[in-house]
Amino acid sequence: xxxxxxxxxxxxxxxxxxxxxxxxxxxxxxxxxxxxxxxxxxxxxxxxxxxxxxxxxxxxxxxxxxxxxxxxxxxxxxxxxxxxxxxxxxxxxxxxxxxxxxxxxxxxxxxxxxxxxxxxxxxxxxxxxxxxxxxxxxxxxxxxxxxxxxxxxxxxxxxxxxxxxxxxxxxxxxxxxxxxxxxxxxxxxxxxxxxxxxxxxxxxxxxxxxxxxxxxx
Numbered sequence: 001x002x003x004x005x006x007x008x009x010x011x012x013x014x015x016x017x018x019x020x021x022x023x024x025x026x027x028x029x030x031x032x033x034x035x036x037x038x039x040x041x042x043x044x045x046x047x048x049x050x051x052x053x054x055x056x057x058x059x060x061x062x063x064x065x066x067x068x069x070x071x072x073x074x075x076x077x078x079x080x081x082x083x084x085x086x087x088x089x090x091x092x093x094x095x096x097x098x099x100x101x102x103x104x105x106x107x108x109x110x111x112x113x114x115x116x117x118x119x120x121x122x123x124x125x126x127x128x129x130x131x132x133x134x135x136x137x138x139x140x141x142x143x144x145x146x147x148x149x150x151x152x153x154x155x156x157x158x159x160x161x162x163x164x165x166x167x168x169x170x171x172x173x174x175x176x177x178x179x180x181x182x183x184x185x186x187x188x189x190x191x192x193x194x195x196x197x198x199x200x201x202x203x204x205x206x207x208x209x210x211x212x213x214x215x216x217x
Contacts, residue, residue, distance in 0.1 A: 103161065103162045103163020103164070104162065104163065105137050105163075106133060106134070106137050106139075106163045106179055106216070107162065107163055107179060107181050107192065109133050109136050109137050110133045110179050110192040110200070111181075111192060111202065113129070113194075113200040114192070114199075114200050114201065114202055115199055115200065115201075116199060116200060117194070117195075117198065117199055117200065118132065118200070119132065119194065121195075123195070124145060124174075124195070125145075125194055125195045126147055126176050126177050126178065126193050126194045126195040126196070127142070127144060127145050127146055127147045127149065127150070127177055128145055128194070129193070129194025129195065129200065130147075130150065130165065130177050130178070130179070130193075130194065131143065131144075133179070134216055139216045139217065140217060141153075146174075146175070147167060147168070147174065147175035147176050147177040148167065148174075148175045150165050150167050150177045150212070150214060151167045151211070151212040151214070153165070153214050153216075153217075154214040154215050154216045154217050155214060155215045155217070156212065156213070156214055157213045157214065157215055158213070159213060160180045160183060160189040160207075160210075160213060161180060161213065161215070162180060162181060162182065163179065163180065163215070163216075164179070164180045164213045164214065164215055165177060165178070165179060165180075165213070165214050165215070165216065166178055166179070166180050166189060166191055166205070166210045166212070166213055167210065167211060167212040167213075167214070168205065168209045168210050168211070169209055169211055170209075176193060176195075176196075177193065178191035178192055178193025178194075178196075178205075179191060179192045179193070180213070181202060184204040186204070187207065188204040188205060188206055188207050189204065189205055189207055189210065190202060190203065190204050190205075191203065191204075191205050
């Protein structure tokens with residue numbers, strides 16, 4: 001009887017041992033999964049933080065380089081590269097010899113028409129405008145619609161003067177003519193002329209394109 005009881009007890013012990021072993025095997029992966037999930041989340045957070053920091057650093061570095069470049073440009077004098085001139089400023093300009101006594105009258109008369117077209121012509125009217133201004137200020141013009149006609153007009157002078165007539169080359173497009181009013185900061189003559197963009201304008205012109213300066217008779 002005792003042996004039978006002992007045999008049954010041993011079977012119960014073995015069964016319990018197997019049961020607890022199975023429970024331990026089942027619980028271990030389940031408890032490991034949250035730990036694995038938390039570890040993955042920590043890894044993703046660290047990766048995101050590093051990526052954000054890297055992007056912020058690169059953006060800051062680019063901004064710093066841009067600011068340094070802008071500061072260098074300003075220090076070198078290139079902060080504003082747009083040249084301008086004031087047509088009402090002193091028309092003498094640096095390096096310009098004095099004009100004839102009626103030069104200011106010629107300039108004043110020409111400036112009255114800036115922005116318009118007083119000739120009524122649709123093309124090739126710069127010489128017509130020049131002759132009109134001369135006639136209105138008491139001078140005799142060339143009577144020609146050719147800009148080159150002014151190269152043989154009046155008295156030749158060696159350089160730009162206020163009130164002098166400048167004759168320019170336009171290559172195959174012919175020539176151009178206008179009245180000198182000053183010199184800009186780059187040493188180029190400032191000229192009022194007709195048919196400049198289809199209107200009367202006062203603007204600097206390249207000094208290398210002017211081949212004759214003449215004073216009216």
